[in-house]
Amino acid sequence: MKILIIEDEKELVKSIVEYLSKEDYLCEVALTFTEAMYKIDMFDYDCILLDITLPGGSGLKILEELKKKNKQDGVIIISAKNSLDDKVKGLQIGADDYLTKPFHLSELNARIYSIIRRKQYSNTNIIKLNELEINLLSKNVFVNNEVVALTKKEFNLLIYFIGNKNRVLSKSTLAEHLSGDFADMFDNYDFVYAHVKNLKRKLSNAGYEQHIKTVYGTGYKWEE
């Protein structure tokens, strides 16, 4: 699977490439506007990570160009501009997702995973992992064709784990993912523990093999 990273900050690119290379992804990099325009013109990608502020032009122009050419590449905008206008504009033009810097690589990884699944199985929107079946559209989870009733947060957690298989996910990272903006507003991250515990219990009760492991005492990992 091919991913294009359009981003001018070299260190950031290096980290993203390093993190993503563990997955089955082939990463290409464009550091400038011109380079990016050339690459999207020449090749097709499964997912494009797009920075808005680039030397030589705006990332939104690249997005417009993609849509003009009717390309099917999934696009995630990664921007330092936490402006709502940009977000709305980007999604209107046709970006699939929007991430504000600074973000966790696991967050990015999960989003890329979702977008690629969506593009690949656009007609079904179903992720299958052995007996586990997740319908992304209706947000239903089945084990051996039987519904597992998950809360919104538990479903959210499950998708995050699956998008970050074999990765260590720390409690604070999960808290930030679950609570978004106000994760750090509370004194402890114990609510993460409660949600993970419930998810684990529900999945194993349904007869699914336990993949969520506790690591280093406070972190978690979906092992496969």
Next chain:
Amino acid sequence: MKNLLQKSLKQLTIFAFIVFALSVPSYFFLVDWIWLKELDENNELIAQRIENEFNEQNISDVELAESIRFWNEIQPVSRIEYVQQPLARDSRYTIRRQNPYTTGEAIDRFRGLKTNIKINNRNYVLVIETNVEETEETVVYIAVVTLLFFLILVVGFWVLNRRLSKKLWQPFQDTLEKLKSFQLNSQEQIKFQKTDTIEFAELNATLDKLLQHSVVIYRNQKEFTENASHELQTPLAILKNKVDILLQSDDLTERQYHIAEEMNKALIRISRINKNLLLLAKIENNQFDNSELIGFDILLLQCMDDLQEHIKEKEIDVSSDIHSNVEVKGNRSLIEALINNLLINAIRHTSQRKSIRITLSKSGFKIANSGKEALNPDLLFRRFSRMSADNSGSGLGLSIVQEICRLQSWTVQYSFENNRHTFLVRF
């Protein structure tokens, strides 16, 4: 408090009163002096005339004696008496006595002249007395007239004053009004009225310079905050990602993992502070579209639902009285931030198993949580002024609430009632 012209009016009135009061005796002495001088002249003329008239009669001494006796009978105010030796010199005097021609008690003042006359070469002394206006009466007349003029002057001052303070001070009042309504963070330029009074023109110019200076400093400071937090985002992103990668290392020991996790937590906090500083800068710059119609009640219930797990975790008893169809005009994400900040603030600072009360009506939004003692309302809304030992927050939550309220033209107030910290947002 009195205004400037009223103050000067008082001084002027006192001064005018003193001058007028002093003028009364001055006028009196002057008038009296003129009176007496004129009467002395008059008496002398009469004396000359009497002397001449008697001499022109050319009558015998016997007839003269008879005539003088008769004269003295009918003219008591001018007596003629025979003397052997003439007076050394004339004498002039003022006496008060009963007026012989009026009935009843009437003491009048007379000016007298005692002088020598010669009739048929014999020496006589002539006494002439003429009625003079009384001192008391003169004083009263002068005082009444003076008082009248004094009153005219005071009323005149007062009327002029009212007209002047309206007209003369109008540019000053205008400047004052503009200064009162001026807000440093409102981005509005202040424009003073043109005036042809040197003092006011100078005042306006100085104020203008001062304000411009403040505006520039304020803008620089704001820009600095905005730029600094913007510039910090990329290095923060790099740091955060490096920690993410570090956490994935296969040979990481548990101790190292915990260090990395602590770094991660700190980074999440820095990112949050940075984001909030940017948000504050954006609100101050009015960079939000403010025209959307939002169901406040729906948004509030949504936010409460999102925070449910934190409420449950602390076993907080939440009671709410939320009116439906409370619509406000504004920006959705800002209103959401306002609600969330106040809710989170209440949840964080409420102890286990205590309570929170939420009230929403068309006029305002109130949130009250149990507490022990009142907080300083002046420091509460200031950036980074933490009120509790718990410093896990960004220290900007309530500043953001205040800024959003300013943008929405709402007010936010803190009070401590019945052992509850109460925040009231008035729409």
